[in-house]
Amino acid sequence: MALRAGGRWARPGSALRGRCSGPRRAGDAPRHRHLREALRKIIDKEINPFVDKWEEEGQFPAHKVFKILGQAGFLGVDKPTEYGGMGLDFSYNIAVAEELGNVRCGGIPMAIGVQAGMATPALTRFGSHELKKQFLVPTIAGDFVACLGISEDGAGSDVANIKTTAVRKGDEYVINGGKMWITSGSQADWMCLLANTSKGPPHQNKSLICLPMNLPGIHVAKKIDKLGMRSSDTAQIFFEDVRVPCKNLIGEEGKGFTYQMLQFQEERLWGVATALTPMETIIQETIDYTGQRKVFGQPVLHNQTVHFRLAELATEVELLRSLLHRAVALYVEGNDVTKFASMAKLKAGRLTREVTDSCLQFWGGMGFTNEVLVSRFYRDLRLMSIGGGTDETMLSIICKYMDILPRK
């Protein structure tokens, strides 16, 4: 591994040595800089040159890309060293997410997010040593592709209403039902599955289970054709009498809903972090384009309505970054940041739409083509308002924490 564990970032002679040569970005903490610099090299060499091709093909090769990232340590930045992680705190994971925003599409950072920060937090925190050796170690190394199976055809926002069951028979669970919208679903080696393991109350009858995806009875029904995030495969999956050992249960039976709500905190913070850099890139590319594109004898950028708007949007991005970093700092200290994570996710959903919409307009007809990044992010970042909980779900959570929801 190029990156070292236990708070030391680089072995002598590794790719991480040397100073960051790029300009200092806002929010780019000095302690994160070497990590980001090393990741940027991988993005520029191993990912960005192929993004257009993978977007066109509708899928990126997850095993190949994850192996490269895994070998360099980027899939286990905040995971324990005992399981191949770097043992750094969660703020380093967020620095990685911000840097991944330099990938010239949204689909690949999203799939990396599922691998490194959405399918694995509960396993890391509550899973048995054996389970971690079997699933976490190869996921951190990039040998396994992981997916997260929460949403269903009839239950997205309403997670408590999922119908998939895992019924105990001897020392096995027998799983029936199906999952919808599963990122990396058609390439995954295992799924962190949320299923009903009893008929009890909906918040106490669910469990998280590590489900190998090569078991008999698992059918990948279709790859979903989507508006954006085109290089990330999104699958619908059915389970028919799938048998999995009970030892694949993560933590305690019946605690799955609670574990998943905790897992969502990291997912949401990660999602916000990956959206910051694309917004800045789009604003900058719009400045560059409108600065040279002349209309009625002057650059488009020279109209006050244009440069004021761009300045306004850049300010909003910085505000979002501040909220994110505040939430992350509190999280690293061990606080429950559900409210702040939800606020940041809500704001990111709104702001990504505003930034991409305003910028696309300034490109005129060019903005409507597939040749410019702004149109790709106009589609991809739309998911910020949907995936991992919609804007309305975020508002409901914030209201709950403000104690202003009507009493039932």
Ligand SMILES: Cc1cc2nc3c(=O)[nH]c(=O)nc-3n(C[C@H](O)[C@H](O)[C@H](O)COP(=O)(O)OP(=O)(O)OC[C@H]3O[C@@H](n4cnc5c(N)ncnc54)[C@H](O)[C@@H]3O)c2cc1C
């Ligand atoms: C590209 C993509 C990738 C995804 N990846 C994954 C994945 O890897 N794993 C996974 O489990 N899921 C995944 N999802 C699913 C995602 O989390 C859900 O789409 C999301 O939670 C919303 O659920 P839903 O689509 O069922 O919408 P619904 O729950 O049907 O919501 C419909 C509408 O109702 C609104 N609504 C909800 N509650 C309220 C309320 N209280 N008041 C007013 N309006 C409300 C919603 O905001 C929305 O506008 C993915 C989705 C997409 C599109």
